[in-house]
Amino acid sequence: MQTIVFLMYTSTFALADLPDYRFPDDFVFGAASASYQIEGAWNEDGKGENIWDRSLHEHPDWVIDKSNGDIACDSYHKYKEDVQLLKNLGVNFYRFSISWSRILPTGKTDQINQAGIDYYNSLINELLANGIEPYATMFHWDLPQPLQDEGGWPERKTADYFIDYARVLFENFGDRVKRWITFNEIIQICEGGYSGGSFAPFIKNPGIGGYECTHTILLAHGKTYRLYDSDFRGKQQGQIGISIDSFWHEPDYLDRETDQQASEIDLEMNFGWFVNPCVKGNYPDVMIERVKKNSISEGYNRSRLPEFSPEEQEMMKGTYDFIGLNHYSSDKVYLAVDGAGDHPSHWVDTGVIRYQDSSWPDSACSWFKVVPWGINKLLVWIKNHYNNPPVFITENGFSDYGQHDDYVRANYYKDYLYEILKAIHEQNCNVIGYTAWSLMDNFEWMSGYTLRFGLHYVDFDDPERPRTRKLSSYVYNNILTTRHVDWDYYPDWPPTQDNTKQIN
Ligand code: BGC
DSSP, X not given: OXXXXXXXXXXXXXXXXXXXXXXXXXXXXXXXXXXXXXXXXXXXXXXXOBHHHHHHHHOGGGSTTSOOSSSTTOHHHHHHHHHHHHHHHTOSEEEEEOOHHHXXXXXXXXXXXXXXXXXXXHHHHHHHHTTOEEEEEEESSOOBHHHHHTTOTTSTHHHHHHHHHHHHHHXXXXXXXXXXXXXXXXXXXXXXXXXXXXXXXXXXXXXXHHHHHHHHHHHHHHHHHHHIIIIIHHHHOOXXXXXXXXXXXXXXXXXXXXXXXXHHHHHIIIIIHHHHHHHHSSOOHHHHHHHHHHHHHTTOSSOSSOOOOHHXXXXXXXXXXXXXXXXXXXXXXXXXXXXXXXXXXXXXXXXXXXXXXXXXXXXXXXTOBOOHHHHHXXXXXXXXXXXXXXXXXXXXXXXXXXXXXOHHHHHHXXXXXXXXXXXXXXXXXXXXXXXXXXSBOOOOGGGTTSSBXXXXXXXXXXXXXXXXXXXXXXXXXXXXXXXXXXXXXOOOSSOSSOTTSOOX
16 A cells, blocks of 8 residues: 555656756755664763663663664764765765764763764764765754763753763864754654653653753753853854754645634744744743643643743843754644643643645655645745744655665655745745755664665665665755756666766
8 A cells, every 4th residue: 555655656846847946056965864873883982871772772662673773774883884875975964963972971071982082073074084064963862861860851950961061062073063953853852752751761741841851952052052152153163053843734724714823823832932942032922821821720830831031031042043944744733622632731732633634645654744835834934933044954854665766755855855946936035955864774763674764775684784875865966966956857777887876
Protein backbone atom coordinates (compact mmCIF):
# COMPACT_ATOMS: atom_id res chain seq x y z
CA MET A 1 0.00 0.00 0.00
CA GLN A 2 2.77 2.36 1.03
CA THR A 3 4.67 1.68 -2.21
CA ILE A 4 1.62 2.52 -4.29
CA VAL A 5 1.21 5.84 -2.52
CA PHE A 6 4.91 6.58 -3.06
CA LEU A 7 4.71 5.88 -6.75
CA MET A 8 1.72 8.14 -7.05
CA TYR A 9 3.47 11.20 -5.58
CA THR A 10 5.10 12.97 -8.46
CA SER A 11 6.05 16.61 -8.24
CA THR A 12 3.01 18.81 -7.85
CA PHE A 13 4.42 21.46 -10.15
CA ALA A 14 6.27 19.44 -12.75
CA LEU A 15 3.80 20.00 -15.56
CA ALA A 16 2.88 23.59 -14.83
CA ASP A 17 4.36 26.56 -16.65
CA LEU A 18 5.93 28.36 -13.69
CA PRO A 19 8.28 31.34 -13.39
CA ASP A 20 11.89 30.18 -13.33
CA TYR A 21 12.93 31.81 -10.05
CA ARG A 22 16.60 31.77 -8.98
CA PHE A 23 18.09 31.55 -5.50
CA PRO A 24 19.81 34.82 -4.54
CA ASP A 25 23.61 34.84 -4.88
CA ASP A 26 24.17 34.90 -1.12
CA PHE A 27 21.63 32.14 -0.37
CA VAL A 28 23.48 29.13 1.11
CA PHE A 29 22.71 25.40 0.96
CA GLY A 30 23.75 22.66 3.35
CA ALA A 31 22.93 19.34 4.93
CA ALA A 32 22.42 18.44 8.58
CA SER A 33 22.92 15.70 11.14
CA ALA A 34 23.00 15.35 14.93
CA SER A 35 25.55 13.81 17.28
CA TYR A 36 23.47 11.04 18.87
CA GLN A 37 21.97 10.10 15.51
CA ILE A 38 25.27 9.62 13.66
CA GLU A 39 28.40 9.58 15.82
CA GLY A 40 28.30 6.27 17.69
CA ALA A 41 31.42 5.77 19.87
CA TRP A 42 29.09 6.34 22.78
CA ASN A 43 31.67 5.56 25.44
CA GLU A 44 34.96 6.08 23.61
CA ASP A 45 37.84 8.41 24.40
CA GLY A 46 36.37 9.78 27.61
CA LYS A 47 32.84 10.63 26.43
CA GLY A 48 30.35 10.72 29.30
CA GLU A 49 26.91 9.12 29.38
CA ASN A 50 23.95 11.14 28.12
CA ILE A 51 20.20 10.73 28.63
CA TRP A 52 19.72 8.82 25.38
CA ASP A 53 22.53 6.40 26.25
CA ARG A 54 21.01 5.77 29.66
CA SER A 55 17.37 5.48 28.59
CA LEU A 56 17.91 3.21 25.62
CA HIS A 57 20.38 0.95 27.42
CA GLU A 58 17.87 0.50 30.21
CA HIS A 59 14.82 0.18 27.94
CA PRO A 60 15.87 -1.19 24.54
CA ASP A 61 12.29 -2.21 23.76
CA TRP A 62 11.11 1.41 23.74
CA VAL A 63 12.59 1.81 20.24
CA ILE A 64 10.70 0.05 17.43
CA ASP A 65 13.63 -2.11 16.32
CA LYS A 66 15.27 -2.20 19.79
CA SER A 67 18.24 -0.27 18.43
CA ASN A 68 20.15 2.71 19.79
CA GLY A 69 22.87 5.18 18.84
CA ASP A 70 25.83 3.22 20.27
CA ILE A 71 27.33 2.83 16.80
CA ALA A 72 24.82 4.62 14.54
CA CYS A 73 26.67 5.75 11.36
CA ASP A 74 30.00 5.52 13.18
CA SER A 75 30.76 9.08 12.13
CA TYR A 76 33.11 9.49 15.06
CA HIS A 77 35.50 7.29 13.07
CA LYS A 78 34.25 8.03 9.56
CA TYR A 79 33.97 11.82 9.63
CA LYS A 80 36.49 12.24 6.80
CA GLU A 81 34.31 10.11 4.56
CA ASP A 82 31.30 12.21 5.58
CA VAL A 83 33.12 15.37 4.59
CA GLN A 84 33.73 13.86 1.15
CA LEU A 85 30.00 13.14 0.84
CA LEU A 86 29.36 16.81 1.59
CA LYS A 87 31.99 17.91 -0.88
CA ASN A 88 30.52 15.79 -3.63
CA LEU A 89 27.08 17.12 -2.77
CA GLY A 90 28.45 20.60 -3.43
CA VAL A 91 27.02 22.21 -0.29
CA ASN A 92 28.21 25.46 1.26
CA PHE A 93 27.93 24.27 4.87
CA TYR A 94 27.42 21.30 7.17
CA ARG A 95 25.14 21.63 10.17
CA PHE A 96 26.32 19.10 12.77
CA SER A 97 25.70 19.00 16.50
CA ILE A 98 28.19 18.81 19.31
CA SER A 99 27.75 16.15 21.96
CA TRP A 100 27.90 17.95 25.32
CA SER A 101 29.04 14.73 27.07
CA ARG A 102 31.91 14.28 24.64
CA ILE A 103 33.24 17.71 25.60
CA LEU A 104 32.22 17.75 29.29
CA PRO A 105 31.68 14.15 30.50
CA THR A 106 29.98 15.28 33.73
CA GLY A 107 28.12 18.11 31.98
CA LYS A 108 30.18 20.57 34.04
CA THR A 109 33.53 22.22 33.52
CA ASP A 110 35.26 20.27 36.28
CA GLN A 111 36.44 17.92 33.53
CA ILE A 112 37.15 18.96 29.96
CA ASN A 113 37.68 15.99 27.66
CA GLN A 114 40.52 16.92 25.34
CA ALA A 115 39.77 13.98 23.04
CA GLY A 116 36.29 15.40 22.50
CA ILE A 117 37.69 18.83 21.67
CA ASP A 118 40.16 17.15 19.32
CA TYR A 119 37.40 15.28 17.51
CA TYR A 120 35.38 18.42 16.72
CA ASN A 121 38.56 20.31 15.83
CA SER A 122 39.41 17.58 13.33
CA LEU A 123 35.90 17.66 11.86
CA ILE A 124 35.86 21.45 11.62
CA ASN A 125 39.31 21.58 10.05
CA GLU A 126 38.46 18.84 7.59
CA LEU A 127 35.33 20.73 6.55
CA LEU A 128 37.22 23.98 6.06
CA ALA A 129 39.99 22.24 4.13
CA ASN A 130 37.27 21.05 1.74
CA GLY A 131 35.62 24.44 1.37
CA ILE A 132 32.62 23.68 3.61
CA GLU A 133 31.52 26.04 6.40
CA PRO A 134 31.00 24.37 9.80
CA TYR A 135 27.65 25.32 11.42
CA ALA A 136 27.36 23.89 14.92
CA THR A 137 24.29 23.07 16.97
CA MET A 138 25.18 23.17 20.65
CA PHE A 139 22.33 20.97 21.84
CA HIS A 140 20.45 18.39 19.79
CA TRP A 141 18.75 16.51 22.63
CA ASP A 142 21.65 14.63 24.29
CA LEU A 143 21.82 16.06 27.82
CA PRO A 144 24.64 14.67 30.00
CA GLN A 145 23.10 12.13 32.37
CA PRO A 146 24.68 13.67 35.50
CA LEU A 147 22.74 16.88 34.81
CA GLN A 148 19.54 14.89 34.43
CA ASP A 149 20.32 13.26 37.77
CA GLU A 150 20.10 16.79 39.23
CA GLY A 151 16.70 17.37 37.62
CA GLY A 152 17.58 18.23 34.01
CA TRP A 153 16.05 21.09 32.05
CA PRO A 154 13.16 21.93 34.38
CA GLU A 155 15.85 23.01 36.89
CA ARG A 156 17.04 26.59 36.27
CA LYS A 157 20.63 25.74 37.22
CA THR A 158 20.87 23.63 34.06
CA ALA A 159 20.91 26.95 32.16
CA ASP A 160 24.06 27.94 34.06
CA TYR A 161 25.74 24.65 33.14
CA PHE A 162 24.75 25.22 29.52
CA ILE A 163 26.30 28.69 29.50
CA ASP A 164 29.56 27.25 30.91
CA TYR A 165 29.48 24.65 28.13
CA ALA A 166 28.75 27.32 25.50
CA ARG A 167 31.78 29.30 26.68
CA VAL A 168 33.99 26.22 26.18
CA LEU A 169 32.60 25.88 22.64
CA PHE A 170 33.17 29.54 21.75
CA GLU A 171 36.69 29.42 23.20
CA ASN A 172 37.68 26.26 21.37
CA PHE A 173 35.80 26.48 18.07
CA GLY A 174 34.54 30.05 17.68
CA ASP A 175 37.57 31.11 15.66
CA ARG A 176 36.26 28.85 12.85
CA VAL A 177 32.53 28.28 13.52
CA LYS A 178 30.68 31.37 12.33
CA ARG A 179 27.11 30.14 12.68
CA TRP A 180 25.90 28.70 15.96
CA ILE A 181 22.52 27.20 16.77
CA THR A 182 22.01 27.04 20.51
CA PHE A 183 19.11 24.56 20.67
CA ASN A 184 17.37 22.24 18.26
CA GLU A 185 13.56 22.10 18.62
CA ILE A 186 12.67 23.10 22.17
CA ILE A 187 9.21 21.60 21.87
CA GLN A 188 10.61 18.12 21.24
CA ILE A 189 13.14 18.44 24.08
CA CYS A 190 10.56 19.70 26.55
CA GLU A 191 7.15 18.35 25.60
CA GLY A 192 8.76 15.08 24.49
CA GLY A 193 11.21 14.80 27.38
CA TYR A 194 9.43 16.28 30.39
CA SER A 195 5.73 16.45 29.59
CA GLY A 196 4.51 13.58 27.40
CA GLY A 197 7.46 11.30 28.11
CA SER A 198 7.97 10.21 24.51
CA PHE A 199 11.67 11.21 24.28
CA ALA A 200 14.59 10.98 26.73
CA PRO A 201 14.53 11.35 29.68
CA PHE A 202 10.93 10.06 29.25
CA ILE A 203 9.42 11.99 32.14
CA LYS A 204 5.65 12.47 32.25
CA ASN A 205 4.57 15.74 33.80
CA PRO A 206 2.06 17.23 31.37
CA GLY A 207 1.15 20.88 31.55
CA ILE A 208 4.06 21.69 33.86
CA GLY A 209 7.30 19.91 32.91
CA GLY A 210 7.28 21.21 29.34
CA TYR A 211 6.76 24.82 30.45
CA GLU A 212 9.48 24.68 33.12
CA CYS A 213 11.94 22.99 30.74
CA THR A 214 11.24 25.56 28.02
CA HIS A 215 11.71 28.46 30.42
CA THR A 216 15.16 27.21 31.43
CA ILE A 217 16.17 26.61 27.82
CA LEU A 218 15.01 30.05 26.67
CA LEU A 219 16.99 31.68 29.48
CA ALA A 220 20.00 29.55 28.55
CA HIS A 221 19.63 30.62 24.92
CA GLY A 222 19.27 34.31 25.78
CA LYS A 223 22.21 34.32 28.17
CA THR A 224 24.39 32.44 25.70
CA TYR A 225 23.57 35.07 23.08
CA ARG A 226 24.54 37.81 25.55
CA LEU A 227 27.73 35.95 26.47
CA TYR A 228 28.69 35.88 22.81
CA ASP A 229 27.95 39.62 22.54
CA SER A 230 30.06 40.52 25.55
CA ASP A 231 33.03 38.16 25.21
CA PHE A 232 33.29 36.77 21.69
CA ARG A 233 31.37 38.57 18.97
CA GLY A 234 33.92 41.37 18.60
CA LYS A 235 36.75 39.04 17.65
CA GLN A 236 34.84 36.07 16.24
CA GLN A 237 32.22 37.91 14.15
CA GLY A 238 29.78 34.99 14.00
CA GLN A 239 26.02 34.66 14.20
CA ILE A 240 23.77 32.91 16.70
CA GLY A 241 20.28 31.56 16.21
CA ILE A 242 17.97 28.85 17.52
CA SER A 243 16.14 26.14 15.56
CA ILE A 244 12.42 25.91 16.15
CA ASP A 245 10.27 23.28 14.45
CA SER A 246 6.82 24.05 13.21
CA PHE A 247 4.13 22.72 10.96
CA TRP A 248 1.94 25.12 9.05
CA HIS A 249 -1.52 24.95 10.64
CA GLU A 250 -4.06 25.52 7.92
CA PRO A 251 -7.58 26.63 9.01
CA ASP A 252 -9.89 23.66 8.41
CA TYR A 253 -12.22 25.91 6.39
CA LEU A 254 -10.27 28.88 5.12
CA ASP A 255 -13.16 31.32 5.45
CA ARG A 256 -14.43 30.12 8.86
CA GLU A 257 -13.43 32.60 11.54
CA THR A 258 -13.05 30.05 14.35
CA ASP A 259 -10.74 27.94 12.17
CA GLN A 260 -8.65 31.02 11.43
CA GLN A 261 -8.46 31.62 15.19
CA ALA A 262 -7.41 27.99 15.71
CA SER A 263 -4.59 28.42 13.20
CA GLU A 264 -3.40 31.61 14.85
CA ILE A 265 -3.55 30.19 18.40
CA ASP A 266 -1.74 27.02 17.34
CA LEU A 267 1.08 28.96 15.67
CA GLU A 268 1.42 31.34 18.62
CA MET A 269 1.40 28.56 21.22
CA ASN A 270 3.68 26.11 19.42
CA PHE A 271 6.06 28.40 17.52
CA GLY A 272 5.56 31.83 19.10
CA TRP A 273 6.04 30.08 22.47
CA PHE A 274 9.76 29.95 21.61
CA VAL A 275 10.27 32.67 19.03
CA ASN A 276 8.32 35.46 20.73
CA PRO A 277 10.66 35.58 23.76
CA CYS A 278 13.74 35.72 21.49
CA VAL A 279 12.28 38.47 19.30
CA LYS A 280 10.00 40.42 21.66
CA GLY A 281 11.16 39.35 25.12
CA ASN A 282 8.08 37.44 26.32
CA TYR A 283 5.64 34.63 25.60
CA PRO A 284 2.74 35.51 23.26
CA ASP A 285 -0.15 37.26 25.02
CA VAL A 286 -2.63 34.62 23.92
CA MET A 287 -0.48 31.94 25.55
CA ILE A 288 -0.07 33.87 28.80
CA GLU A 289 -3.85 34.36 28.97
CA ARG A 290 -4.89 30.82 28.06
CA VAL A 291 -2.48 29.00 30.39
CA LYS A 292 -3.41 31.32 33.27
CA LYS A 293 -7.14 30.84 32.72
CA ASN A 294 -6.81 27.05 32.61
CA SER A 295 -4.45 26.96 35.61
CA ILE A 296 -6.87 28.96 37.79
CA SER A 297 -9.82 26.83 36.74
CA GLU A 298 -7.80 23.72 37.64
CA GLY A 299 -7.30 25.08 41.19
CA TYR A 300 -3.76 26.49 40.91
CA ASN A 301 -3.28 29.91 42.47
CA ARG A 302 -1.03 31.07 39.65
CA SER A 303 -0.29 30.21 36.04
CA ARG A 304 1.58 27.03 35.23
CA LEU A 305 3.48 29.11 32.66
CA PRO A 306 6.60 30.61 34.30
CA GLU A 307 7.14 34.36 34.03
CA PHE A 308 10.09 36.34 32.74
CA SER A 309 10.99 39.20 35.10
CA PRO A 310 11.20 42.68 33.49
CA GLU A 311 15.02 42.38 33.48
CA GLU A 312 14.83 38.95 31.86
CA GLN A 313 12.45 40.30 29.21
CA GLU A 314 14.99 43.01 28.38
CA MET A 315 17.77 40.44 28.29
CA MET A 316 15.79 38.09 26.01
CA LYS A 317 14.59 40.68 23.52
CA GLY A 318 16.43 40.44 20.20
CA THR A 319 18.54 37.38 21.03
CA TYR A 320 18.78 36.07 17.47
CA ASP A 321 20.79 36.83 14.36
CA PHE A 322 18.54 34.49 12.38
CA ILE A 323 15.54 32.32 13.17
CA GLY A 324 16.22 28.69 12.40
CA LEU A 325 13.15 26.91 11.06
CA ASN A 326 12.79 23.13 10.95
CA HIS A 327 9.80 22.27 8.81
CA TYR A 328 8.51 18.97 7.45
CA SER A 329 4.75 19.03 7.09
CA SER A 330 1.41 20.71 7.75
CA ASP A 331 -2.01 19.96 9.18
CA LYS A 332 -5.53 21.38 9.32
CA VAL A 333 -6.94 22.82 12.52
CA TYR A 334 -10.16 23.82 14.22
CA LEU A 335 -11.00 24.90 17.78
CA ALA A 336 -11.55 22.18 20.37
CA VAL A 337 -14.68 22.24 22.46
CA ASP A 338 -13.59 24.06 25.62
CA GLY A 339 -12.40 21.70 28.30
CA ALA A 340 -11.81 18.67 26.05
CA GLY A 341 -8.85 16.45 26.99
CA ASP A 342 -7.01 15.71 30.20
CA HIS A 343 -5.91 18.66 32.32
CA PRO A 344 -3.39 19.97 32.74
CA SER A 345 -1.62 19.77 29.42
CA HIS A 346 -0.13 22.01 26.81
CA TRP A 347 -2.54 20.56 24.25
CA VAL A 348 -5.55 21.45 26.34
CA ASP A 349 -4.04 24.90 26.90
CA THR A 350 -3.68 25.27 23.12
CA GLY A 351 -7.25 24.05 22.62
CA VAL A 352 -6.91 23.14 18.96
CA ILE A 353 -7.69 19.90 17.12
CA ARG A 354 -5.27 18.94 14.33
CA TYR A 355 -5.61 16.45 11.52
CA GLN A 356 -3.94 15.74 8.21
CA ASP A 357 -5.95 15.60 5.01
CA SER A 358 -6.14 12.03 3.75
CA SER A 359 -5.64 13.25 0.18
CA TRP A 360 -2.14 14.56 0.97
CA PRO A 361 0.68 12.16 -0.05
CA ASP A 362 2.24 10.06 2.73
CA SER A 363 5.81 9.74 3.91
CA ALA A 364 7.03 6.75 5.91
CA CYS A 365 6.43 8.67 9.16
CA SER A 366 2.99 8.49 10.69
CA TRP A 367 3.25 12.17 11.60
CA PHE A 368 3.88 13.70 8.23
CA LYS A 369 2.39 14.06 4.81
CA VAL A 370 3.76 16.01 1.88
CA VAL A 371 2.33 19.56 1.78
CA PRO A 372 4.77 21.84 -0.09
CA TRP A 373 2.58 24.97 0.02
CA GLY A 374 2.62 24.78 3.83
CA ILE A 375 6.22 26.00 4.02
CA ASN A 376 5.30 29.01 1.93
CA LYS A 377 2.40 29.97 4.18
CA LEU A 378 4.51 29.48 7.30
CA LEU A 379 7.29 31.71 5.93
CA VAL A 380 4.76 34.43 5.14
CA TRP A 381 3.28 34.13 8.66
CA ILE A 382 6.76 34.52 10.20
CA LYS A 383 7.48 37.52 8.01
CA ASN A 384 4.24 39.20 9.08
CA HIS A 385 4.56 38.39 12.78
CA TYR A 386 8.20 39.19 13.37
CA ASN A 387 8.94 42.02 10.96
CA ASN A 388 10.53 39.92 8.25
CA PRO A 389 13.48 38.50 10.23
CA PRO A 390 16.25 36.51 8.51
CA VAL A 391 14.95 32.93 8.43
CA PHE A 392 17.35 30.06 7.99
CA ILE A 393 15.70 26.74 7.08
CA THR A 394 17.76 24.50 9.37
CA GLU A 395 15.90 21.26 8.53
CA ASN A 396 13.59 20.00 5.81
CA GLY A 397 13.42 16.50 4.36
CA PHE A 398 11.47 13.35 3.62
CA SER A 399 11.31 9.87 5.15
CA ASP A 400 10.98 6.56 3.33
CA TYR A 401 11.91 2.95 3.96
CA GLY A 402 15.20 3.05 2.14
CA GLN A 403 15.45 2.82 -1.64
CA HIS A 404 18.40 4.33 -3.56
CA ASP A 405 16.20 5.52 -6.41
CA ASP A 406 14.29 7.85 -4.11
CA TYR A 407 12.30 9.82 -6.69
CA VAL A 408 9.76 10.78 -4.07
CA ARG A 409 12.40 12.43 -1.86
CA ALA A 410 13.84 14.16 -4.96
CA ASN A 411 10.39 15.53 -5.80
CA TYR A 412 9.83 16.58 -2.21
CA TYR A 413 13.00 18.69 -2.37
CA LYS A 414 12.01 20.21 -5.70
CA ASP A 415 8.52 21.12 -4.53
CA TYR A 416 9.51 22.49 -1.12
CA LEU A 417 12.45 24.46 -2.53
CA TYR A 418 10.22 25.94 -5.21
CA GLU A 419 7.78 27.11 -2.51
CA ILE A 420 10.73 28.75 -0.75
CA LEU A 421 11.66 30.46 -4.02
CA LYS A 422 8.09 31.75 -4.27
CA ALA A 423 8.30 33.07 -0.69
CA ILE A 424 11.48 34.95 -1.62
CA HIS A 425 10.37 36.30 -5.00
CA GLU A 426 6.61 36.72 -4.66
CA GLN A 427 6.19 37.46 -0.97
CA ASN A 428 9.52 39.11 -0.24
CA CYS A 429 10.37 36.80 2.68
CA ASN A 430 13.89 37.11 4.03
CA VAL A 431 14.96 33.46 3.72
CA ILE A 432 18.75 33.20 3.79
CA GLY A 433 19.63 29.51 3.68
CA TYR A 434 18.40 25.95 3.40
CA THR A 435 19.45 22.72 5.11
CA ALA A 436 18.47 19.25 3.95
CA TRP A 437 17.73 16.75 6.69
CA SER A 438 19.67 14.61 6.47
CA LEU A 439 23.14 14.13 5.04
CA MET A 440 22.68 10.39 5.49
CA ASP A 441 20.32 7.81 6.93
CA ASN A 442 20.72 7.71 10.69
CA PHE A 443 19.20 6.75 14.03
CA GLU A 444 15.68 8.12 13.79
CA TRP A 445 14.96 8.24 17.54
CA MET A 446 12.02 6.02 18.54
CA SER A 447 11.80 4.64 14.98
CA GLY A 448 15.39 3.39 15.22
CA TYR A 449 16.76 2.48 11.80
CA THR A 450 13.38 1.58 10.29
CA LEU A 451 12.91 4.98 8.62
CA ARG A 452 15.39 6.85 6.49
CA PHE A 453 15.80 10.56 5.84
CA GLY A 454 19.21 10.52 4.13
CA LEU A 455 20.51 11.90 0.88
CA HIS A 456 22.96 9.01 1.28
CA TYR A 457 22.11 5.42 2.02
CA VAL A 458 23.82 3.81 5.00
CA ASP A 459 23.99 0.03 5.27
CA PHE A 460 23.47 -0.56 8.99
CA ASP A 461 23.93 -4.34 8.60
CA ASP A 462 27.53 -3.85 7.51
CA PRO A 463 29.99 -3.13 10.36
CA GLU A 464 31.77 -0.68 8.02
CA ARG A 465 28.54 1.33 7.65
CA PRO A 466 29.19 2.05 3.95
CA ARG A 467 27.48 5.16 2.56
CA THR A 468 26.22 5.41 -1.02
CA ARG A 469 24.57 8.23 -2.90
CA LYS A 470 20.84 8.20 -3.47
CA LEU A 471 19.18 9.71 -6.51
CA SER A 472 17.96 12.65 -4.42
CA SER A 473 21.56 13.70 -3.70
CA TYR A 474 22.10 14.33 -7.43
CA VAL A 475 18.88 16.30 -7.66
CA TYR A 476 19.81 18.42 -4.62
CA ASN A 477 23.26 18.99 -6.13
CA ASN A 478 21.61 20.09 -9.39
CA ILE A 479 19.38 22.59 -7.58
CA LEU A 480 22.17 24.15 -5.55
CA THR A 481 24.64 24.37 -8.42
CA THR A 482 22.17 25.68 -11.03
CA ARG A 483 20.43 27.76 -8.32
CA HIS A 484 16.95 26.99 -9.55
CA VAL A 485 14.56 24.04 -9.70
CA ASP A 486 14.89 22.14 -12.96
CA TRP A 487 11.68 20.12 -13.11
CA ASP A 488 13.06 17.86 -15.85
CA TYR A 489 16.35 17.02 -14.19
CA TYR A 490 16.87 13.48 -12.92
CA PRO A 491 20.22 11.71 -13.14
CA ASP A 492 20.63 8.59 -15.25
CA TRP A 493 19.80 5.75 -12.94
CA PRO A 494 21.47 3.59 -11.85
CA PRO A 495 24.50 5.88 -12.07
CA THR A 496 26.96 4.98 -14.78
CA GLN A 497 29.96 6.08 -12.75
CA ASP A 498 31.17 5.44 -9.22
CA ASN A 499 28.22 6.73 -7.25
CA THR A 500 30.30 8.08 -4.43
CA LYS A 501 31.52 10.81 -6.79
CA GLN A 502 30.01 14.06 -7.93
CA ILE A 503 28.03 13.89 -11.15
CA ASN A 504 28.77 17.28 -12.65
C1 BGC B 1 14.89 16.44 14.42
C2 BGC B 1 15.76 15.34 13.86
C3 BGC B 1 14.90 14.22 13.33
C4 BGC B 1 14.02 14.77 12.23
C5 BGC B 1 13.10 13.75 11.58
C6 BGC B 1 13.69 16.74 13.59
O1 BGC B 1 12.62 16.95 14.43
O2 BGC B 1 15.66 17.58 14.66
O3 BGC B 1 16.62 14.90 14.86
O4 BGC B 1 15.64 13.14 12.88
O5 BGC B 1 13.20 15.78 12.76
O6 BGC B 1 12.21 13.21 12.50
